[in-house]
Amino acid sequence: MSLLTDQRIVSLEIANEFVGNKSPLNEIIDHFYNSKVANEIKNKRSETKYILSVFCRRLFELDNIINQLTDRNISPRNIMVRNCIRIALVELIDLKRPEYAVINTWVEIAKNKKRLMHFGKLINAVLRKFLKNNTVSNLTDAQKVPGWLWDSWLKTYGNDEAINIINASLIEPPLDISYVNQERLNLNFKKILPSSYRMHKSGKINEIAGYKEGDWWVQDAGATIPANIFGDIKNKSVLDLCSAPGGKAMQLMAMGANVTCIEISKARISVMKENFNRTNLNPEIICADILNWEPKEKYDFVLLDAPCSATGTIRKNPDLIHIKEKQDITKNISLQKILLDRAINFLNINGILIYCVCSLEYDEGEGQVETLLKNNETIEKVAIKAEDYPEYGKFVTSNGYIRTLPHLQIDGGIDGFFISKIYKKF
Ligand SMILES: C[S@@+](CC[C@H](N)C(=O)[O-])C[C@H]1O[C@@H](n2cnc3c(N)ncnc32)[C@H](O)[C@@H]1O
Structure with a gap:
């Protein structure tokens, strides 16, 4: 099979696979760039990623524009035709590329591709009509995400907050980092929260000063809060459950803790090890399923960053809008409940558990912990108070939890996290 040498065709093929299989976008991009893309265009990878991220972020709006421009909507069977037009619209609207060059190139691509051969005229007509009419999406904010997600956010946060969440979730986020070596931080990073720094225009991450030296790692500002809520953990043993790719473990170690990481996925452990090697941090790593693993001793500090719907991270992973379904939340809730029971079992009396999820869904966060507190008399909530953590x-919520929402951090937003602190009484 010959390798792909045209970046637009790479984007198109990846878009076709994404829409067809609903697998994570990063996995599809990795697969293409590892085995299907010719060396001479491998340097276009970040551009491809950008185009397809906008594609995912704006998919409902792009389709709304396309539907306004076609008398008979393009048949769902012709997904490849639709994807050509969607990508061309991203190029015209977001990248502001020269209009007729974009149209002509996509028409040429269509003429030369077997399954598109008869659609060159349609692609040409739709794109020219778009330019002539200056068509814009007429979707409401609520219609920019799937109905189930809107219903969930509306129920939990109310109309205004839900709209704020959507708008902040659909903006490309800045680069946030956490540091091992604060003195050596690049001056272009601005401190935004304790131990979290931000850069707006980053370029290639591995070319930023201090990355190769392992002085810092990429971590959203919201993801730094759970470890910081422990307080002083210098020289203390901390059990980090569900560790990979290791962001919170690195932070715990940078705070001076002795960390034991438990993670089920071998593939994710190897990514985590690369992170630890680069930052020169050395925790104990155990590859195990928490559901049947037993520690040799109990811990005073346990962090459980449970698998979840990750709807708080749509800013960075806009493919989630199209991959996740309502049923996924139900599955997550059952697993989180078991993981929470296990985590409590690993605690010493007087020990502290931090439970967090990067989800905006009530049932994975507040709901999960409220049910746990009702059913387990050995524990109690440590109410998190704003005066204890002014930054x-x-x-901080009125119920004593931390709930970050994507629009609550000025100057670039923040991932949505739920964070709770639980005390083991006996
Ligand atoms: C939200 S991610 C953790 C992110 C990580 N704490 C960090 O800060 O980089 C959840 C992780 O839990 C792991 N996991 C899921 N079920 C598990 C289980 N039963 N036992 C151990 N790890 C599990 C997943 O493989 C995944 O890596």
Whole structure:
């Protein structure tokens, strides 16, 4: 099989596979760039990623524009034709590429591709009509995400907050980092929260000063809060459950803790090990299923960053809008419940568990912990108070939890996290 040498065709093929299989976008991009893309265009990878991220972020709006421009909507069977037009629209609207060059190139691509051969005229007509009419999406904010997600956010946060969440979730996020070596931080990073720094225009991450030296790692500002809520853990043993790719473990170690990582996925452990090697941090790593693993001793500090729907990270992973379904939340809730029971079992009396998820869904966060507190008399909630954590004040809820929402951090937003602190009484 010959390798792909045209970046637009690479984007098109990846879009076809994404829409067809609903697998994570990063996995499909990795697969293409490892085995299907010719060396001479491998340097276009970040451009491809950008185009397809916008494609995912704006998919409902792009389709709304396309539907306004076609009398008879393009048949769902012709997904490849639709994807050509969607990508061309991203190029015209977001990348502001020269209009007729974009149209002509996509028409040429269609003429030369077997399954598109008869659709060159349609692609040409739709794109020219778009330019002539200056068509814009007429979707409401609520219609920019799937109905089930809107219903869930509306129920939990109310109309105004839900709209704020959507708008902040659909903006490309800045680069946030956490550091091992604060003195050596690049001056272009601005401190935004305790131990979290931000850069707006980053370029290639591995070319930023200090990355190769392992002085810092990429971590959303919201993801730094759970470890910081422990307080002083210097020289203390901390059990980090569900560790990979290791962001919170690195932070715990940078805070001076002795960390034991438990993670089920071998593939994710190897990514995590690369992170630890680069930052020169050395925790104990155990590849195990928490559901049947037993520690040799109990811990005073346990962090459980449970698998979840990750709807708080749509800013960075806009493919989630199209991959996740309502039923996934139900599955997550059952697993999180078992993991929470296990985590409590690993605690010493007087020990502290931090339970967090990067989800905006009530049932994976507040709902999960409220049910746990009702059913387990050995534990109690440590109410998180704004006065104890003034820098996180705006995220502290009236119920004593931390709930970051994507629009609550000025100057670039923040991932949505739920964070709770639980005390083991006996
Ligand atoms: C949200 S991610 C953790 C992110 C990580 N704490 C960090 O800060 O980089 C959840 C992780 O839990 C792991 N996991 C899921 N079920 C597990 C289980 N039963 N036992 C151990 N790890 C599990 C997944 O493989 C995944 O890597």
